[in-house]
Amino acid sequence: MTEIFSPGKLGQIEIANRVVMAPMTRDRAGPGDVPTDVMVEYYRQRAGAGLIVTEGTQPSRVGKGYWRTPGIHSDAQVAGWRKVTDAVHAEGGRIVVQLMHVGRAAVQANKDADAETIAPSAIRCPDLIPGPDGVPVETVMPRALETGEIAGVIADYVAAARNAIRAGMDGVELHCASGYLPMQFLSSNTNQRTDRYGGSVENRVRFVVEVMEAMAEAIGPGRVGFRICPGVKFNGADDANPHETYATLLRALDGKGFAYCHLMHIDLAGQDPLDLVNANWAGPVIFNRGLTLESARAVLAAGKADAASFGYLFIGNPDLVERFRTGAPLVKAGRANFYTGEGDDHRGYTDYPTLAG
């Protein structure tokens, strides 16, 4: 049985407790998609988490799709992230960057005018995505990657993983959920390829496996985790058989020393996703599902996960672990400022008080 306040290890990453801050896009990056000083303060305030998973961060210009999301592909971005990791480490925390390549889930006005939009297949993302003014608009029609181009996309991830280490990160998390590029390869409806990256389930998982293995070779497998959400239909993903897809993926990744599997749980008919993970993956598991302290404790006590991640609760409660420890009341964050940072705007971002004031 794992106690939520006990230290542990996720691959090579040592954590002081089992309370993980879930990745949350907050749209506060500055020009050049460089992390801003207000982001440094935001993450510093939340360093009491056993592990912080940063907001989704693009590994390349092409991988951007939302407004004001940070990147980790330029020297200026690396320098910006270095300030974040120094601040978190100074408080005793640990932090990994979530690598989010959105693939087809992109609005052109949110990215460089000359940055194209690519996907496994030329099928447009049906969901609208907010543009720079916050109003949802149509996504870009993607161009299908040529087989020979895929190694270049994997190389972008590898470069981003190396940059993460240069920036002082404790590791990286590959975002394979929410209908972004890795999930576009995994899902049968978005992957209509006829080469070795499409068709059979073994082919559809190949891209993710190759990205994970290439990043592991660059920075060590124990610093590379991944996030999945079997069955999620966000951004038009609609896999015909998520159980088969994710069982195959997990078996292909298991036993290679990767840091963790981060499961974003949604209800799925048939086998429960957490049971699916435990049946096919023997490595560390971070569980996420709109948890409370009590429900997180129950999952850890049942031996089904090694850590639990919290999103919303970390927005309004920077010292969430301390509040859990002491039974202090929790603040409910308002949605209004989730994505509204402009310039140095602290509102709804770094102005939630700690117990200490």
Ligand SMILES: Cc1cc2nc3c(=O)[nH]c(=O)nc-3n(C[C@H](O)[C@H](O)[C@H](O)COP(=O)(O)O)c2cc1C
């Ligand atoms: C404002 C906001 C932004 C989010 N951005 C991301 C993201 O960039 N990457 C990701 O994997 N999940 C993202 N999520 C999902 C959260 O990581 C988490 O899975 C979800 O909020 C459910 O957990 P919770 O109820 O503890 O918040 C986001 C959630 C919120 C509320």
